[in-house]
Amino acid sequence: MTDVPLLGAAELAAHIAEHVADEPAPAVPSRTLRPLPDDRFGDRELSWLAFNQRVLELAEDEDVPLLERVRFLAIFASNLDEFFMVRVAGLKRRIATGLAVTGANGLTPREELEAISVQGHALMERHARVFTDQVQPALAAEGITTVRWSDLGPGEQDRLTKYFRKRLFPVLTPLAVDPAHPFPYISGLSLNLAVSLVNPASGKEHFARVKVPPLLPRYLAVDARGKPSVPDEHSASRERGPMSFVPIEDVIAEHLYYLFPGMDVQEFHTFRVTRNEDVEVEEDDAENLLKAMEKELLRRRFGPPVRLELAAGISDRVHRLLTRELRVGAEDVYELPAPLDATGLNVIADLDRPELHYPPFVPATHRHLAEVESATPTDVFAAIRARDILLHHPYDSFSTSVQQFLEQAAGDPAVLAIKQTLYRTSGDSPIVDALIDAAEAGKQVLALVEIKARFDEQNNIDWARKLEQAGVHVVYGIVGLKTHCKLSLVVRQESDGLRRYSHVGTGNYHPKTARLYTDLGLLTCDSEVGQDLTRLFNQLSGYAPRSRFHRLLVAPRQIRTGLVERIEREAAAARAGEEAWIKIKVNSMVDEAVIDALYRASGDGVPIDINVRGICALRAGVSGLSETIRVRSVLGRFLEHSRIFAFAHARGGPEDEFTGPEVLIGSADLMHRNLDRRVEALVRIAAPDHVADCIELVDLAVADTTASWWAEPDGTWTRHHRDADGEPLADLQSLLIARQRRPRR
16 A cells, blocks of 8 residues: 555545554344334433533532532533533534534434523523522531622721722723724623713713633632632631632622722623634644644634623613624523622632541552562552553552653663653643653653644643653644544563553543543553554554554544444344343443444343443433443542443454453543544453453442432433432442552452
């Protein structure tokens, strides 16, 4: 085969999707397939809203520590912001451009938008009620009150006035609206005051907008002495006495006369706009990708509005003015009780009140890394040579495993090369620092930076430039595809020759989220995995479209076909009267081809257990369609992020002989974007104890004795967190924390 020709982005993406493959998937015996009903798929967007409802139910749960309930309220709001910025914006864009088509669920995009509006209004109103009716009173009982300006005493108001004059007034910018001053641009997710004024000299009415500065805290803390402070820069976060929090917009609103001297303030109302902030880049080549992305990020700031939040009680006149100037329809307007923007509740959730948080948890060093006897505290290479190591974060420490692996590689004179994918990482990333140290030490370092990682684009652009300046070879992957796989490869010179050490994970190389997300990772020096990663990195940085893999499945070509083949294998075993089962743990399940394969396997009697955190278009437990399929969802203090695909049988030896079971872990969810438009990697787990661990993890998540949400045949979700006697069911994450703390022999 000749080298890949220079094609346009769309052509090249199609070319790669056709040719990025290893050996063809084994043929599945042909048989007559029974027809499946047209209404077999749930709606993706409504399923996502159902997921966010489950987050809200955690905020409603009185068994959850109080400040964690506050945080779930903030998470709900942040999730919904992103949903409107991306998913709703995408639907509106497709309708406007005439590209909208009816989805697999049978809903047209307009019908979908209408359903989203109904569900969105109901959820946002419920969210506001949870805060005002449940969480606020519970906080007050603990000496933590959220108050309005009118609730403060004269002394507290005087102190806040001084604070306003000294700290807030200098950074505020009032913007008038009149023939000489057009309606100002309202940035996405900013909190604003709409102000109606009257000039007493002329009696003429005026309108102005005041933006609440986004870099200031959403709430001001007032301690027991009435002293205002900012929790992040003062001692309020450590206060144990009574503490009141005042929305910053209340303080600004009560001092508008400083901003408009000589004018009479008639009324003021808060409002907030959500804009289309999705990024679309059509790149012709990697050389221009960085500049194209920077240009697109500038454009994103000026995307059209997709949601307008207004404080309840806003006057009809201001309501009409805002909807007219921002060009939003009635279905996109959400009137809610003030204060708006619940993402700011994180200020309260961060209070240092241990008794109101989850019990403290400190990740431990994985036992196979901790028990290595060597000259260094943790010789990761020696531990990996002894055995494969299956990591489970955050229960296993990221810093003493993956981070230590790369830091040790950077400082080891025997290491010749490091190759690394970076999808998301922290602003002060020790991973990036390790790659820079390695490059400055003369090692060959390749960093594959995905600068199209949504909402981390600018951060990744900055790191890409920093890495390049240090001498790291920075590439941006395959044109037309996002690189989402989580891979590290270290090449080391040893006494018996070169040895390749690999890490294949389900989560990003992000030390901060590794303490909050549950992810799996495999550390191994298996020669087949090392060879697979070498070929895949060569494919990503150069031209190697005919690469063949041994223990990896790689998207965009292999993962869907590989999983469907394995599902069909279980169905064939069930038809032959053999034991068969399928166990899957993912973040999202939307792909119709995989779902249809699962439906057909269910029709053959295969028991199928699915643990899905978020979106699920598969309808579970439907008579005649999915009777053997159970779908459960686990949410808690950590964000479930790992992906596991387990099957009772594995192909081995002659085609008609099977071994088993087979388990794969990796970066791919069962969504179109993962299987068609991203480079993803799943690795087959080899060690029998690791296979058993992964299977047990799914079994625990879907067990009737574990607290979870159950997907019902009609697409709704029911929470099961107490048994028939009213006793709490087991919390999966608490159970795993207890196991991690248990002494090991």
